[in-house]
Amino acid sequence: MRNGDPAASVISRLAWQHRTFTVLELHRLAYYPVRAQVAELGAQAAVRAIARVAGAYANRRATKKRAHIFRQHGAIPYDARLMSWNRDARAVSLWTPTGRVTVPYAGRPNDLKVVDTLPLGEADLIYRRGVWLLQVTVTLPKSRTREPINGFMGVDQGVANLAVTNDGAVLPGPALPGPIQGNGHVRTLRERRHRQRQRLQKKGTSAARRVLRRLSGREHRLMTDLNHQLSKLVVREAERTGRGIALKDLQGIRGRARAHRLQRRTLHSWAFAQMIEFTRYKAARAGIAFILVDPAYTSQACPQCGCTTKANRPARGRFLCTRCGLAGHADHIAARNIAARGAAGWAAVNQPHATGLPSARRDRESKPPASTGW
Missing domain, CATH: 3.30.420 (Nucleotidyltransferase; domain 5)
Structure with a gap:
């Protein structure tokens, strides 16, 4: 599972060197070089790594002074081509550089019910304190917005x-x-945590760093x-x-x-x-x-x-x-x-109109279709 992070760092260095940050241009630039440098990297894993790098630069490009380096155990994105679910057996099949692995999953009853009943989207595999966690996106049924009759x-x-x-x-x-x-209790807790971090950072010993890691987050x-x-x-x-x-x-x-x-x-x-x-x-x-x-x-x-x-x-x-x-x-x-x-x-x-449509919906439907570029 570690090869995904060096792959993202390789793509990140190429993106920074060529100042190329959009997904499409970055794909053209980095797809073949990263697959040549990381031999075990699959095609779809390379595509997800490119999208991950583009997302990392999307909001912080102007403030960055050097290429973004991804942590060894950073989150690894998975989509439908990289994972498959067996809901009956409560197991998920995940792509890895050395082949697919099938692992059982567990969670709170409410979370398991959501996974069992709702459409599943992309997921992030993360490593927290010695435990692998899979953060899954689900598509919730869209509820009809009721009119606020009481304001x-x-x-x-x-x-x-x-x-x-x-x-x-x-x-x-x-x-x-x-x-x-x-x-007042919230502010007291946050101030106490801030003073504790300051003391431990000032001490700088290995024991202090262990406590900081334990308190992180x-x-x-x-x-x-x-x-x-x-x-x-x-x-x-x-x-x-x-x-x-x-x-x-x-x-x-x-x-x-x-x-x-x-x-x-x-x-x-x-x-x-x-x-x-x-x-x-x-x-x-x-x-x-x-x-x-x-x-x-x-x-x-x-x-x-x-x-x-x-x-x-x-x-x-x-x-x-x-x-x-x-x-x-x-x-x-x-x-x-x-x-x-x-x-x-x-x-x-939501002002009514003679057409019978609310103004917001009327404006959306009155706009001409976007040009397809053909």
Whole structure:
């Protein structure tokens, strides 16, 4: 299984040397050289390695100073030509440089049920702490999106408070099971982990490095689990009340936000995008309307009279309208504004037309077909 990683590194060096990063051009450049250098590499494995290299450069090309080198035990992509499933025997056949191997698989009951019943896509073979894991993509049945008859549930994401809904719920909190007691508890745990990493890195001994390896990924797993719980609670509440879900569109926030140097680590480790994606796919699975809204001035605008001014925020957590006197928690006010913008945005996108089609669908179907190039 190790030959896939040197193959990707060979392709990566060729891509960097010739500044060729698209899949098609990279295939023309590297397919035959990499198969000549890595004798055991199969045709389809070479194709997947090329796609893997192109994907590695897709989002980080401008910031890279040298060719990307792939780890020896990095993830190895598999598609339908490189693996086959025997669901009755709970086994999967995987391509390797020395021939195919058939190995049994196990998992949680819910995961096994998904593998047994849903169409399977590509997979990644990964190595974690002495255990081989197969991460499989599945095609979920598409649920029909229901109309949000009771409006939208607005959720304000932040650093001080991870999530606040327009109902006034501050998450995480008592509604979530587990040891996490609140936002303050999350910040305390992350600060403690940061100080621990600093001490061990400063010590630099072999024992310290062993502890760092053991602790690696623990904070990431904590936040991933927490974001799953938050998104699940939001989707469940929206489904119970017949509402849609509206979140702020925070794309590019790290580049726009100006943070003090003591706050930059907190800002750049904020997993807001993960929670958005978790909420998006859970909402789609449940057939709940989901929309991202413009985040500008959501915490400075009054949802009652519409007054928008910086003076409405006398303190970080306080909101006091200078016109009508509406007062409350700033994050709760922001969530109310997000809910209102979500309802307005959904109505604009799904506005009925004389043709009987919503405007978004009408625009898609009125576009001329794309040129085939013939």
